[in-house]
Each structure stands twice: as C-alpha cells, then as structure tokens.
C-alpha cells in the first residue's frame with residue numbers, strides 16, 4: 001500500500017477505504033492508505049487494532065499516543081502497561097483481548113517550548129470519519145464484552161450523551177456486543193495529580209475487575225448465542241452517536 005500524499009484532500013469517511021468482503025488482515029492493510037479525514041497528514045502512520053479475531057474482550061481507546069504512533073501498534077506505551085496490569089488483576093487473559101482505538105491516527109500539536117508532541121483530542125467529525133474501521137473490527141471479532149477507555153471511545157460507541165463518570169464499571173446492553181463497559185482512559189490515571197493518583201488507579205482497577213467478574217459469570221450458552229448472530233461487516237458513513245442506529249441494525253439483518 002502506497003503511503004498517502006499529505007497534500008491529498010480527505011474523502012470525509014474511512015468507508016471509502018473499506019475493502020470488499022473484509023477480514024481483519026484486509027482491513028489492516030487497507031487502513032494504511034486511509035485518507036478519510038485530515039489526520040492522515042498529522043500522524044506518522046495508521047495504528048490499526050491488534051489481537052486475535054476470536055477474542056472475547058475488545059478494548060477501545062481514544063487514539064494512538066506518541067509511542068504507539070511511532071511503533072505502529074496500539075497500547076505499547078505506559079497506558080498499555082497499566083492496562084495489562086489491570087487485566088492481570090482481573091483474571092482476564094491478555095491473549096483473549098483485542099485492542100484498538102476509536103481513531104486510528106495520532107492527533108497532536110507541537111509543544112511551543114520543547115520537541116514534545118502534545119496529544120489533542122479528536123473532534124466529532126474525525127471520530128465519525130474513522131468509525132467504519134472500528135465498526136468492522138467489532139463485526140469481525142464479535143466480542144462478548146467491549147471496554148471503552150475514556151469519553152471519546154464511550155461516546156463513539158454509546159452515544160454523545162453517555163457519561164463515563166456516571167456509568168463507569170457497569171455492563172450496558174448494546175447492539176454492538178452483549179455488554180459494553182466504560183471506564184476512564186489509563187492515561188488519565190497516569191496523569192492524575194499525585195494526591196489523587198492512588199485513588200484513580202484503584203477505581204480503574206475496580207472497573208476492569210468488574211469486567212472480569214462479568215466474563216466469569218457470563219454463561220457459555222449466552223456467549224454462543226451472540227457469536228452465532230453474525231454481524232455484517234459494514235461500510236457506510238453512518239454512526240451510532242448520530243441518527244444512524246437503525247442503519248446499523250438493518251446491516252445486521
């Protein structure tokens with residue numbers, strides 16, 4: 001796949017780059033050429049999701065960070081390490097987890113006083129433009145549980161009015177998976193002021209333990225039923241936080 005020219009005009013949606021009869025491997029390859037929004041000019045490379053297609057848990061973060069952008073892999077930095085510890089503490093096998101982000105390019109701005117690249121939150125248009133990649137990852141993996149890390153991922157999957165602080169650590173029924181959990185992004189735990197850091201980490205760990213308990217209690221029958229309900233890979237520009245849930249439902253038959 002040729003790297004897109006930085007002068008090219010974005011098409012407005014990743015849907016224009018979804019290959020026919022997608023598989024995770026085909027999606028990953030196609031995502032490298034995505035010009036769905038302006039962020040392909042900002043990030044070093046597309047950082048697509050990683051993990052087994054049979055994973056029972058899918059983690060959705062906001063966007064790749066500085067280290068992920070350079071490595072081309074999601075959750076390889078300090079946030080990923082905290083996440084690994086949380087899964088370990090919750091008894092969730094890391095090999096049973098698929099990790100990805102709502103937005104696949106790193107959005108950043110140059111720090112005025114150093115060479116540091118400062119994270120910038122993706123806007124609603126960028127999240128919407130990138131959504132077809134995530135929607136297809138969900139359709140192909142069909143996770144038992146989706147864990148949204150932070151407000152961007154939660155709003156992308158649960159709607160614009162969803163509040164992580166009000167509903168963290170609670171299983172939410174969704175058409176995307178039998179249960180969707182939301183918690184804060186591990187980077188916010190790592191950035192917490194020193195006097196709040198211990199409490200922030202404890203709360204994050206507790207949220208992930210709730211996911212572990214849910215997984216342990218979910219009956220194998222329910223898991224099978226959901227997995228048998230074949231989701232259709234999807235390639236429109238519709239988005240669940242807009243007016244498009246009907247189009248998602250209809251795409252699943």
Ligand code: SF4
Nearest residue numbers: 034036037040105130
């Ligand atoms: S952020 Fe998403 S939609 Fe925008 S260019 Fe990157 S992969 Fe495409």
